[in-house]
Amino acid sequence: MPQKATSPKYVRLTGEERRARLIEAGLACMARGGIQEFTVDKICAEAGVSRGLIIHHFGSMNALLTAVYATMYDGSTKLSRELAPGETRLAALLDAFFAPEVFNRDAFNIWLTLWGQISINHDLKEEHRLQYAEYVRDVAEAIGEVAVESGRNVDADVLARSLVCLIDGLGIQHCIEPMSMHADDAKAACRSFLLPHLGSF
């Protein structure tokens, strides 16, 4: 006996929302198996859609990869929040970096995969240039604020670049051997790195 209203063959979304879901699926696959799992088959299966959709919405796998990279930056480095009274922007930034949503195995497995692609993928390199400069500038400004406040003379840019490298390295270590590098250890290492230059903040 036929149903009056037949059940839909698929769930229809707006292009923008479908793109977001494909990016999420791509992130999940990449976290699970690096660039080898970042394939049309795996991502579409993860998202529960047919194989044609990635090309339809992004034009190419490379475009999806670039979108994934941009999404990682959005999620990890642009989480400015309200400062508590007396809290410096630098302290808030460090808290954000080592929050569980940002500092975790999956995330750094994805970062590791993406970094490995940057130097061999022109589009990704372009996207990186756009995002990274802004990221370091934010950190440098936060360091500069503390330096001014405490009347110390530091090269905020150099310090920021080193700090960012340290954070990356700590994240990698956490990714590879989580037990040997907890978020607290990592944050402490960063503070210990900054302390001699800025004092407590």
Add this chain to the structure above:
Amino acid sequence: MPQKATSPKYVRLTGEERRARLIEAGLACMARGGIQEFTVDKICAEAGVSRGLIIHHFGSMNALLTAVYATMYDGSTKLSRELAPGETRLAALLDAFFAPEVFNRDAFNIWLTLWGQISINHDLKEEHRLQYAEYVRDVAEAIGEVAVESGRNVDADVLARSLVCLIDGLGIQHCIEPMSMHADDAKAACRSFLLPHLGSF
């Protein structure tokens, strides 16, 4: 007119030497194009041998990958040399890390690729466990020596772990944007990191 001695159809090597050459070819491919270029076709073409040899000598591509990882450790972290009079082992270690043969784009492109594989590849994870612990221990001992000499009380293990992370992060940055992070900058960052804990060394 036929030659008396026909030219050989291929160059015959001992198994060990062929393995070494395949590893070198694998490194070259990985430096060029990450894990995507680390394929049977590309590596055998690079080494100038037929496609069957990798399986014959290593049993699987995964075994070759593991051998490549071990080779990177041999080349980068086990280059102890004679100490100059009055030179600390820590200073020599830092010099070695930032020497051109170790601190360069190709090398860190390879490291990046390998690190991205560790958490998704069981064999590689095993190899990592063996190598990394020894590496950190060496650094920690070098730090400990300086600490004792200068009569300072530091946690050499914690310091070593952080230093190693910093070096990794600096290397990645150099790999992705060489102009923004020269070897000298990177070494200076490491010294600046250690200075408050150890004094000059």
Add this chain to the structure above:
DNA sequence: ACCACAACTATACGGTAGTTCAACAGAGAA
């Protein structure tokens, strides 16, 4: 009710992945 368009499916295509294997080539021993 119909149309126009966007979202989506399904499949086909050429290329390339890692592995297997039977046959061949070279070098030293007998």
Add this chain to the structure above:
DNA sequence: TTCTCTGTTGAACTACCGTATAGTTGTGGT
């Protein structure tokens, strides 16, 4: 020379890659 290993080739195999495209489904405007 002949035998015996080991190194080496190269084609065959199955599986999967990213892309292209023809056709179907759903939705909102008129």
